[in-house]
Amino acid sequence: MRVAVIGAGALGSTFAALLDRAGHEVTLVARGEQLKAVREHGIRLGGGFGDWRTTRLVAVPRLEAGSRVDLVLFAVKAQDTAAALDEHGDTIGGAPVLVIQNGLEGVDTVSSALPDSSCIGALSIVAASYLEPGSVTVTTPATTYIGRGTGSPDAEVRKLEAELGEALKLSAIGNFVGAQWTKLLVNQLNALPAITGESVQAVIADRPLRRIMARSMRETVRTGIAAGIRFGSLQGLGNLRLRFFALLPVTLGQALPLLFALRMGSVPNPGSTLQSLKRGQRTEIDFLNGAVVRQARSLGRTAPVNETLTELVHKVEESGVFLTPGDVGHAVETARH
Ligand SMILES: NC(=O)C1=CN([C@@H]2O[C@H](COP(=O)(O)OP(=O)(O)OC[C@H]3O[C@@H](n4cnc5c(N)ncnc54)[C@H](OP(=O)(O)O)[C@@H]3O)[C@@H](O)[C@H]2O)C=CC1
Numbered sequence: 001m002r003v004a005v006i007g008a009g010a011l012g013s014t015f016a017a018l019l020d021r022a023g024h025e026v027t028l029v030a031r032g033e034q035l036k037a038v039r040e041h042g043i044r045l046g047g048g049f050g051d052w053r054t055t056r057l058v059a060v061p062r063l064e065a066g067s068r069v070d071l072v073l074f075a076v077k078a079q080d081t082a083a084a085l086d087e088h089g090d091t092i093g094g095a096p097v098l099v100i101q102n103g104l105e106g107v108d109t110v111s112s113a114l115p116d117s118s119c120i121g122a123l124s125i126v127a128a129s130y131l132e133p134g135s136v137t138v139t140t141p142a143t144t145y146i147g148r149g150t151g152s153p154d155a156e157v158r159k160l161e162a163e164l165g166e167a168l169k170l171s172a173i174g175n176f177v178g179a180q181w182t183k184l185l186v187n188q189l190n191a192l193p194a195i196t197g198e199s200v201q202a203v204i205a206d207r208p209l210r211r212i213m214a215r216s217m218r219e220t221v222r223t224g225i226a227a228g229i230r231f232g233s234l235q236g237l238g239n240l241r242l243r244f245f246a247l248l249p250v251t252l253g254q255a256l257p258l259l260f261a262l263r264m265g266s267v268p269n270p271g272s273t274l275q276s277l278k279r280g281q282r283t284e285i286d287f288l289n290g291a292v293v294r295q296a297r298s299l300g301r302t303a304p305v306n307e308t309l310t311e312l313v314h315k316v317e318e319s320g321v322f323l324t325p326g327d328v329g330h331a332v333e334t335a336r337h
């Protein structure tokens with residue numbers, strides 16, 4: 001297949017390298033130091049999906065208009081979606097787009113901007129780190145779930161799974177909209193590493209931080225329930241289990257972050273939000289914990305833990321200084337929302 005990848009960061013570069021390894025014709029849209037490094041040496045993929053240096057992949061600053069590709073992988077962070085669509089939307093030329101993005105809005109935003117393209121969503125459990133140009137490391141090799149809407153996977157989703165499922169470890173799912181909420185819950189893993197500068201595993205090993213994470217997860221599920229969401233199933237975690245989790249006291253609810261840490265394995269995962277900070281960039285937090293806050297408000301409710309975590313990530317974005325677990329605990333306990 002001829003595949004273009006827009007967004008040459010952690011996941012975009014990982015998928016681009018995996019497609020190159022599987023013999024596909026890949027064009028990577030990159031910029032800055034990443035464009036330079038990939039043009040000189042290709043992408044060096046390391047970690048859980050094995051080692052590979054791309055051989056045929058081509059890096060460009062922009063697709064040529066009319067460069068007819070079979071598929072576009074769109075893998076920018078949510079806060080960069082509008083700008084990336086402005087810059088590259090006209091080069092996509094109606095090709096199908098796989099939108100690889102966390103948060104609740106990615107597929108809808110891209111579909112609205114590209115009415116001639118058929119858009120499918122992707123929720124990835126892969127953890128990938130991109131901390132230096134030209135190189136990406138997979139700290140957790142896992143499945144990426146694809147789908148759209150609230151029904152069963154349609155023929156096009158199934159076809160994509162058949163064509164690229166092996167190379168990218170894709171799995172077609174039903175109730176994608178509900179699964180975006182389940183992923184929003186999983187992404188409660190991101191804020192505390194971004195605030196403290198520690199890996200996801202280190203945060204979960206710290207009991208007070210783990211309890212805060214369990215609270216923000218429970219708040220996310222309770223907000224989803226209030227919004228009438230039927231949570232979609234990811235890695236065996238679906239509607240019934242999450243509704244049960246929402247009823248648990250934090251002492252028992254802590255089992256959920258512990259389960260995530262166990263599945264993530266022992267290679268430290270900074271999470272995608274901390275990686276943005278380490279590269280001196282703004283984060284996606286308004287589309288993760290911030291989305292929970294907005295959803296709660298629209299229902300006349302509050303989500304105070306998510307609100308505090310969102311504020312703390314913004315504080316670190318502005319100051320460049322990570323907080324201690326004690327500071328975080330104090331901020332959560334004294335917040336007035
Ligand atoms: N990393 C991970 O392990 C996981 C990430 N995700 C999700 O996947 C999505 C992508 O995340 P991730 O790969 O980590 O993000 P990264 O920040 O690593 O990569 C995004 C890339 O998009 C590029 N980009 C941004 N704007 C533009 C633009 N206008 N034109 C061209 N390129 C642009 C960035 O370039 P530049 O660096 O120059 O700004 C960067 O290379 C996010 O929604 C994230 O939450 C989901 C699961 C796991």
Ligand SMILES: CC(C)(CO)C(=O)C(=O)O
Nearest residue numbers: 124125126127189271272
């Ligand atoms: C799956 C997980 C938590 C991997 O780190 C992720 O989605 C992210 O970092 O954004």
